Amino acid sequence: MPPQHNPLDEHLTRVLFAKEDIRQRIDELGKEITRDYQDKNLVLVGILRGALVFLSDLSRAIDLPHSWDMCGASSYGSSTTSRGHVQITKDVEVDLRDRDVIVVEDIYDSGRTLRAICDLVRVHQPATIEVAALLFKEKAQRASDVFVKYRGFTIADEFVVGYGLDYNEYYRNLECIGILDPKIYS
Numbered sequence: 001m002p003p004q005h006n007p008l009d010e011h012l013t014r015v016l017f018a019k020e021d022i023r024q025r026i027d028e029l030g031k032e033i034t035r036d037y038q039d040k041n042l043v044l045v046g047i048l049r050g051a052l053v054f055l056s057d058l059s060r061a062i063d064l065p066h067s068w069d070m071c072g073a074s075s076y077g078s079s080t081t082s083r084g085h086v087q088i089t090k091d092v093e094v095d096l097r098d099r100d101v102i103v104v105e106d107i108y109d110s111g112r113t114l115r116a117i118c119d120l121v122r123v124h125q126p127a128t129i130e131v132a133a134l135l136f137k138e139k140a141q142r143a144s145d146v147f148v149k150y151r152g153f154t155i156a157d158e159f160v161v162g163y164g165l166d167y168n169e170y171y172r173n174l175e176c177i178g179i180l181d182p183k184i185y186s
């Protein structure tokens with residue numbers, strides 16, 4: 001079979017996870033969540049915009065009735081390092097009271113975004129809150145520690161794009177996840 005070619009892939013120095021790796025891992029996470037939430041009242045809360053792709057695949061890998069909603073946070077601007085301040089751009093609209101929330105995020109990096117969103121979700125008085133992150137960046141130190149129960153892949157501390165993750169709002173549509181060539185942003 002010829003290799004899948006996407007012109008945007010030329011902007012990557014390395015593909016970390018191909019489409020099929022991602023699909024397989026999300027199926028596993030979906031099964032795990034399906035087992036854990038049998039007698040619960042599940043709502044997935046995705047964080048705009050990066051978690052959109054992950055949320056839509058994760059939801060369909062969960063074999064239970066559940067709801068979903070999106071909330072918004074922005075921290076990065078157009079650079080590749082965190083600005084350090086998280087702004088809430090959209091609150092949750094689905095009623096979370098007494099329900100079992102999983103906050104769905106594309107990547108756990110400094111932890112600031114997840115901390116801010118978990119605090120936001122807690123105000124809506126759900127019964128339980130857990131976190132699912134597709135990527136878990138390994139770091140010596142984090143600004144905020146958040147317990148991430150469902151982890152897709154652990155990666156080194158490098159800037160990655162694809163499958164929802166952007167640089168300057170581009171590359172979100174890549175089917176794979178890869179390391180962005182530093183010549184693009186330096």
Ligand code: IMP
Pocket residue numbers: 047050075076082105106107108109110111112113114158159160161165166167
């Ligand atoms: P944190 O608040 O530092 O944990 O950053 C979380 C947000 O920054 C994520 O929701 C992503 O949108 C973005 N982010 C962090 N690391 C990367 C990366 O390697 N590539 C693209 N976006 C990233």
Ligand code: MG
Pocket residue numbers: 050076165166
């Ligand atoms: Mg982003």
